[in-house]
Amino acid sequence: MPQGLVSAFLNDLNSNYDWGVFEVDEGSFERVVQDIKPDYVVITNFFRDQLDRYGEIEKAFQDIFESLEPLDTTLILNADDPLVSNFQKMRKRSVYYGVGENQFSNQDQIVVETNFCPSCNSRLNYTYFNYGQLGKYHCMKCGFKNPPYQYQITSIEYRDPGYNFEFQAGERLNKVSFQYEGIYNAYNCCAAMTAALEMGMNPNLVMDRIGSFEYFLGRMENFDINGKNVKVALVKNPIGLGEVLKTLSLEENAKNLLMILNDNAADSTDVSWIWDAEVEAIKNVKNLKSINFSGKRPYDMALRFKYTGISTENFKVEENMDLALERVLNEEVKTVYILPTYTAVFQVRELLNARIKGKGKFMSHFRESLKNLKLP
Numbered sequence: 001m002p003q004g005l006v007s008a009f010l011n012d013l014n015s016n017y018d019w020g021v022f023e024v025d026e027g028s029f030e031r032v033v034q035d036i037k038p039d040y041v042v043i044t045n046f047f048r049d050q051l052d053r054y055g056e057i058e059k060a061f062q063d064i065f066e067s068l069e070p071l072d073t074t075l076i077l078n079a080d081d082p083l084v085s086n087f088q089k090m091r092k093r094s095v096y097y098g099v100g101e102n103q104f105s106n107q108d109q110i111v112v113e114t115n116f117c118p119s120c121n122s123r124l125n126y127t128y129f130n131y132g133q134l135g136k137y138h139c140m141k142c143g144f145k146n147p148p149y150q151y152q153i154t155s156i157e158y159r160d161p162g163y164n165f166e167f168q169a170g171e172r173l174n175k176v177s178f179q180y181e182g183i184y185n186a187y188n189c190c191a192a193m194t195a196a197l198e199m200g201m202n203p204n205l206v207m208d209r210i211g212s213f214e215y216f217l218g219r220m221e222n223f224d225i226n227g228k229n230v231k232v233a234l235v236k237n238p239i240g241l242g243e244v245l246k247t248l249s250l251e252e253n254a255k256n257l258l259m260i261l262n263d264n265a266a267d268s269t270d271v272s273w274i275w276d277a278e279v280e281a282i283k284n285v286k287n288l289k290s291i292n293f294s295g296k297r298p299y300d301m302a303l304r305f306k307y308t309g310i311s312t313e314n315f316k317v318e319e320n321m322d323l324a325l326e327r328v329l330n331e332e333v334k335t336v337y338i339l340p341t342y343t344a345v346f347q348v349r350e351l352l353n354a355r356i357k358g359k360g361k362f363m364s365h366f367r368e369s370l371k372n373l374k375l376p
């Protein structure tokens with residue numbers, strides 16, 4: 001949102017900047033690009049998110065399309081999302097990235113945002129899916145298909161935690177490690193590396209930064225509490241929830257899960273989105289000792305999990321978040337997964353930080369790593 005961008009500048013005031021990177025959501029895009037006039041726009045994917053605020057993805061596509069029209073900008077596009085590669089019809093300078101077929105690709109995908117060709121509305125054929133509607137697609141009627149990649153990730157291997165993969169940029173092939181799971185993270189890495197290299201950053205520095213990257217603020221953020229590995233992963237839309245649940249099945253350790261569903265304005269006051277998510281992925285998670293539910297709407301989430309058909313014997317509903325947290329932290333497990341919605345992330349982080357020494361250490365660590373960032 002524009003307010004967030006202003007705060008970002010205020011937090012780190014300089015008289016001039018070489019460049020700035022901003023994450024801008026679909027609802028604020030038009031307003032923000034009018035002022036910022038970006039040299040590059042990276043478009044990652046279109047997933048339904050907070051429908052009560054932003055509307056359907058067709059509207060988001062149209063709004064972004066119209067906002068981009070007057071701009072002199074280079075588009076960095078995810079070639080694997082047909083809704084994103086459809087921006088090629090703008091005929092602006094475009095760069096394409098994607099993730100090739102890998103051991104986590106599959107032939108069927110239960111939850112996708114579209115099955116149809118954005119060019120002629122016929123059904124799209126898929127050779128494989130990576131997640132959601134992201135994969136290798138082609139239209140039998142008009143020939144619409146993935147544009148060729150200039151940058152791509154291949155050879156993904158799970159390495160607990162995270163992945164090793166190869167990143168191909170033209171002739172150059174780099175081996176890269178990333179310490180977080182989820183194919184969506186491979187896509188995020190690919191988008192970030194593509195943008196950085198396009199802007200002329202030193203490739204070795206880029207690969208190095210990806211290897212040592214640490215998330216903060218609830219994007220699979222790690223906390224070490226009582227010898228347990230506590231992982232906090234924000235879930236805020238159907239595709240994201242399904243994909244995060246899938247990552248739980250990569251790891252064999254004894255684990256429990258705390259789902260925290262809030263329904264404040266920033267979470268979506270309408271919680272029916274949880275019924276669109278592939279919560280059935282929970283069936284493949286091994287060694288799961290309990291599933292706990294908290295937040296303002298714990299019973300809605302518990303009911304959604306019940307409808308996957310798994311036993312409700314180890315379901316625990318506790319509306320008080322502090323008590324729910326206490327329970328999962330005291331269970332005999334190695335890993336505690338906490339999946340909060342947006343406003344719940346801030347609440348649960350505060351409760352976690354209160355339990356460990358050195359409150360606020362994650363934010364100061366983040367500021368420290370920004371200070372140490374040397375640019376070529």
Ligand SMILES: [Zn+2]
Pocket residue numbers: 117118119120121122139140141142143144
């Ligand atoms: Zn078509």
